[in-house]
Amino acid sequence: MNKFLRIIIGLLLCLATAQAQDESFQKAQTAYDEGRYAEAVLLYESLIERGIDNPELHYNLANACFKDSDLPKAVSHYRTAWYDLPRDPDIKANLHFALNAAGAIESTPSFLEHLFYSLSRSEWIIVAVIGYILLTLLFILMLFMKRARRTLLRIGLIPAALLLLAGFGWNQWRQLSIHPEWVVVKTEATALFGPVEGSTAHFKLPLGALVQQRSTDSKGWVEVEYDGKQGWLKTDHISPVSP
Amino acid sequence: MKFEIRNLKRILPILGIFFCALSALAADVQMSIEPQLISLLDRAVLKVEFINASGNALDIPQVDGLNIQYQGQSSETRIVNMKRTSKVVHTYLVTPSKVGDFTIGPVTAQYKGGQKELTAQLRVIKPSDDKKAQEISELMYSEISTDRHAPHVQEPFELTLKVFIRDGVQIDGNFAIRGGMPENGMDGDLAWNVIDQTREEVNGSIFKVYTLAATARTLTAGTFTFQPQVQMNVIIPRQERRSYGFDDPFFGDFFGRQETRPFVLDCNKLQVNVQPVPMAGRPDSFTGGVGIFDFDVSIGPNKVKAGEPITIKMRIAGNGNLTQITPPKIQENHAFKLYDARTVATDKPNEILFEQVLIPKSDSVTNVPPISFSYFNTKTTDFRTITRGPFPVTVEAAPQQAAQVIATVPSTIQQETKILGRDIVYLKPAPEHWKTAADRTWYEQPLFRVLLALPLLLLLLIAGGTARHNQLAGNVALARRQKAPKAARRHVQLAEQARRKKDEKAFYEALWNALAEYFGHRLNLAPGEVALPAVRTAFPKQQESIDHLFNTIEQRRYGFTAEAPLAPDEMKALLNELTSTLKKCERVRL
Known part of the structure; x- marks a missing residue:
């Protein structure tokens, strides 16, 4: 009986929490519609602080940040939303718009990068799992249907190709963990030739520019790549974006 | 009195031996340096010896003109004329850096018997072949x-x-x-x-x-x-x-x-x-060069069709940070496609070469734009810019098929020319389900990893089962061997039922069937071939009980014995004997 009561109470609590989240989200929408962008930012951020991690939330927060003239944060949240929904046209358009507004140069992905970024990391994993299960089923069928083995082997090329493609796709996203993306959060950020204070200035980065990490230094320096150039920045000039 | 003198004669040698032994065990610490006279290029060895005592290495105070380095410790034990002496020796290497008379110490050494001030003297003279050198x-x-x-x-x-x-x-x-x-x-x-x-x-x-x-x-x-x-x-x-x-x-x-x-x-x-490279007056075409350089550009071929590549070779030579220089930039234009520059290996140490490919898209291109290289001149301490070009080229119209390929606008240019909307796209509605970070990374959960292993396990199980099935299908003896215990168990159960019903005939029939079925399957024998000699040979260790079972069951089954029917307890004992014998046979490897 006690157990049943606990389940009921747990379900009610979940419903109440979901309703509270809906209410906060709606309040933030209203604040945004009424031009109270700073308030909308706070409301969206409070949801993120509660552990909510929907791409829609990051996208709306990014919109509010953009309207509140906080370009680095807007770019950062658009990019975070894009990690989950890489094909979403709204996210892509707004990220492009924000980067243009910042005067930042967008990196142009190669054909393969474009292909592998067409699905999110979760979607590539689902593709891999489907390929894997299909391949396993085909192997099981092969054990029972000896005469159809050749045909089944040929059919097996499809899930094997899926698995391989998903592997490459997953690896593409993995590169973002190895070489994470950062957003420039300080004006007049200048990348230097070396990871030392007073080193020669190499190139300047606009506020809100997205850069990719190449390597790090133990003294708080990050080697970043931007517009095909590589230079060193202090970590207080940039904020991490990649998950 | 005579008694006292006689006793003294006995006691004195004993006391003498005792005091000698005691003196041998007296603890001491000594410091010595060898040799005490060395030349400037030579070295001496300083030793601190703890005799019949143990002691740690001493901190020898620094002496101006000498470098004293601790080398390590050694110990030795000697027994001479029944006297045992032990030593712990700490060794230091003394290297002089000037001539003169030096006193090492005093340094206080603690040991078992107390403490002692130690000093050592060293004289360093000029080398024999150079009388002038003092240091x-x-x-x-x-x-x-x-x-x-x-x-x-x-x-x-x-x-x-x-x-x-x-x-x-x-x-x-x-x-x-x-x-x-x-x-x-x-x-x-x-x-x-x-x-x-x-x-x-x-x-x-x-x-x-x-x-x-x-x-x-x-x-x-x-x-x-x-x-x-x-x-x-x-x-x-x-x-x-x-x-x-x-x-x-x-x-x-x-x-x-x-x-x-x-x-x-x-x-x-x-x-x-070291002076900094100034930020003021830094031209846009500065690509990190610091030193004194010369800059040359050559292009080739000068006459191409639209869509064909022109290679631009840029050479920077001189003294400076050549390896740190990035390629000079070529001003981009919609009329041509520009690929990234690459560094080309060169044998000459004071130059760096870059190559960049440019593809004219149409015959409207008449020249490759001028290329500027800016560097910081360390002699004049200002920025210098060297510009080469423009370079005239003749571009002919390409055949129709090729022109279609070239007509593809590079994505970078597309980005530049794309007309953006006046504002960002509006907000998204609330999601149907609220997700947490853990929901997003469901693939990192342990449960997912466990589930992922299930299809593979299923495949392995089925593959194993199929292999076993195939093995049994191709090997009758093995298949029958597998059946043997089950077949015997069925007849043992029938015998147990017959015993309870006191149906003696059925009881012995079931017992016989158990024996025949078990050994028939076990030894892969035809039903008529199951006989005592074959079974005895296969299970030599169980011969006695097998003989007893076969003989008893056959005699009772066909009524060859004149003995009275077995009592229920005896029937049960016979059944137990059969069961235990079959179990023992089951454990035998053939």
């Missing part, structure tokens, strides 16, 4: 200098290190530079090379001078201090010659009449003030 630094020293005292950041500058060795001092020719370099701000480690070896006169003495050179470059501005510590090995004749019975110089050297000793040379301190 090591007069025999060997090094000097560092540079060609530029105020270079700029990234500008390479030469460091020259001269090692002076007075004539007569023998070295093995190996130099090691240990420390004394700036810890931060240098671009890589310095690579020293011996570039010259001469003889020079310094203050009336002849010196062998080794000149080492290295190229330095800094990443930052500021003051950099160089005071390298040159370590080299000096070949010194041994003071104490060993006698091996050969007076030949070859054998003398071979058996250790010479030894090499490492010395660290004194060196002057060199301070280099």
Whole structure:
């Protein structure tokens, strides 16, 4: 009986929490519609602080940040939303718009990068799992249907190709963990030739520019790549974006 | 009185032996140095000996003109004339750096019997072949200098290190530079090379001078201090010659009449003030070059069809940070497609080559735009820009098929020309389900990993089962072997039922069937071939019980015996015997 009561109470609590989240989200929408962008930012951020991690939330927060003239944060949240929904046209358009507004140069992905970024990391994993299960089923069928083995082997090329493609796709996203993306959060950020204070200035980065990490230094320096150039920045000039 | 003297004669030797033994065990500590007279290039060994006591290494106070290094400890035990003596010896190596009389200590040593002040005397004299030298630094020293005292950041500058060795001092020719370099701000480690070896006169003495050179470059501005510590090995004749019975110089050297000793040379301190490259007046075409350079550009071919590549070769030559220079930028234009520049390997050390491919999209292209290279000139301390071009080219219209390919606008240009909306896209509605970070990374959950293993396990299980099935289908003996216990169990159950019903005939029939089925399957025999001799041969250890079972069951089954029917307990015992015998046979490997 006690157990049943606990389940009921747990379900009610979940419903109440979901309703509270809906209410906060709606309040933030209203604040945004009424031009109270700073308030909308706070409301969206409070949801993120509660552990909510929907791409829609990051996208709306990014919109509010953009309207509140906080370009680095807007770019950062658009990019975070894009990690989950890489094909979403709204996210892509707004990220492009924000980067243009910042005067930042967008990196142009190669054909393969474009292909592998067409699905999110979760979607590539689902593709891999489907390929894997299909391949396993085909192997099981092969054990029972000896005469159809050749045909089944040929059919097996499809899930094997899926698995391989998903592997490459997953690896593409993995590169973002190895070489994470950062957003420039300080004006007049200048990348230097070396990871030392007073080193020669190499190139300047606009506020809100997205850069990719190449390597790090133990003294708080990050080697970043931007517009095909590589230079060193202090970590207080940039904020991490990649998950 | 006589008694007392007689007793004294007995006691005195015993007391004598006792006091002798006691004196042998008396603890002491001593300090000695060997030899006490050495030349400037020689070394002495200082020993602190704890006799019949143990003690730790002493902190010998520094003595100006001597370098005292602890070498380690050793211990020894001696028994001479029934006297046992033990020693703990701490050894120090004493290397002089100037001549004079030196007192090492006093130093206080603690030991079992108390404490003691220890001192040692050492005299260091001039080397026999050089009466002028008072200090090591007069025999060997090094000097560092540079060609530029105020270079700029990234500008390479030469460091020259001269090692002076007075004539007569023998070295093995190996130099090691240990420390004394700036810890931060240098671009890589310095690579020293011996570039010259001469003889020079310094203050009336002849010196062998080794000149080492290295190229330095800094990443930052500021003051950099160089005071390298040159370590080299000096070949010194041994003071104490060993006698091996050969007076030949070859054998003398071979058996250790010479030894090499490492010395660290004194060196002057060199301070280099590195100037920053100014930010003011830095042209857009500055690509990191610091030094004095020349810039050349060549293109080829000059006559192409639209869609065909033109290679632009850029050469930067001179003195400076060539490896740090990024390719000069070519102004992008919609009329041509520009690929990234790449560095081309070159044999010449003072130049760097870049190649960049440009593809004209149409025959409207008449020239390749001018290319500028800007660098910071360290001689005039300003930025210089060298511009080459424009380079006239003749572009012919391409065939229709090729033109279609070229008509594809590069994505970078597309981005530039894309007309953006006036505002960002509006907000998204609330999601149907709220997700947490853990929901997003469901693939990292342990449950997912466990589930992922299930299809593979299923495949392995099915593959294993199929393999087993195939094996049994192809091997009748093995298949029958597998069936044997089950078949016997079925008949044993029937026998148990018959026993309960007191149906003696059915009981013995079931027992016989159990035996026949089990051994028939087990030994892969035809139903008629199951006979005692075959079974006995297969299970020699169970012969006795098998004989008993076969004989008893057959006799009872066919009524060959005149004995009275078995009592229920005896029937149960027979059944148990059969069961246990079959179990034992089951464990036998055939």
